[in-house]
Amino acid sequence: MNINKRPIFLVHGLWNNPKLFEKLIKKINEDDYELYRPHLPHKYGKTSLKRLARDLDSKIEELVGPEIEIDIVGFSMGGLISRFWLQNYDGFLRTKRFFSIGTPHFGTYTAQMIPSFLMPGIAEMKRGSSLLSQLNNDLTSLKKVQCTSFFTKWDLMSFPGWQAKLSVGDSYHLPVLTHKELITNSRSLDILAKKIFNCS
Secondary structure (H helix, E strand, O other): OEEEEEEEEEEEOOOOOHHHHHHHHOOOOOEEEEEEEEOOOOOOHOOHHHHHHHHHHHHHHHHHHHHHHHHHHHEOHHHHHHHHHHHHHHHHEEEEEEEEEOOOOOHHHHHHOOOOHHHHHHHHOOOOOHHHHHHHHHOOOOOOOOOEEOOOOOOOOOOHHOOOOOOOEEEEEOOOOOOOHHHHOHHHHHHHHHHHHHOO
């Protein structure tokens, strides 16, 4: 039986691939959900987030068509790719729920010294970048989506970690110490499974 009729898209981040979500999926009965894990090659940060959002738009339309309502989950940079799609490709019109995990919504100091000409995808995650300013200056479309953000204040990849919280929706501090543990630690995964998949 398909408990959640909406397709759920799981969007990986930098230096990740769709296998990133395997531990999370093991927490649920996969047959109860329509899951999609598109591969978005980022070329170690050389591909811009704008291009990756365009690729995500193409993948979603290819996999489920242009109209079906979906949920979307983004880890780290995958959350920003998802946000750009939601806010610039009218993704908010067909998205019920958006979950971001360890996403640098206000940028990360970790990316601050990366030159744009060398790795634009990473440079777009700098604090104060034009892309992030554009996303954060107008949250009108995002307010039409049920947003939930997960973070750990100890995060050194999305740094400072406590700013991996969206300005809209609910947010939860996960009881882990590192960025990677947000999506690999059993305690974190239990919370994510409960919130995303309504698992008890």
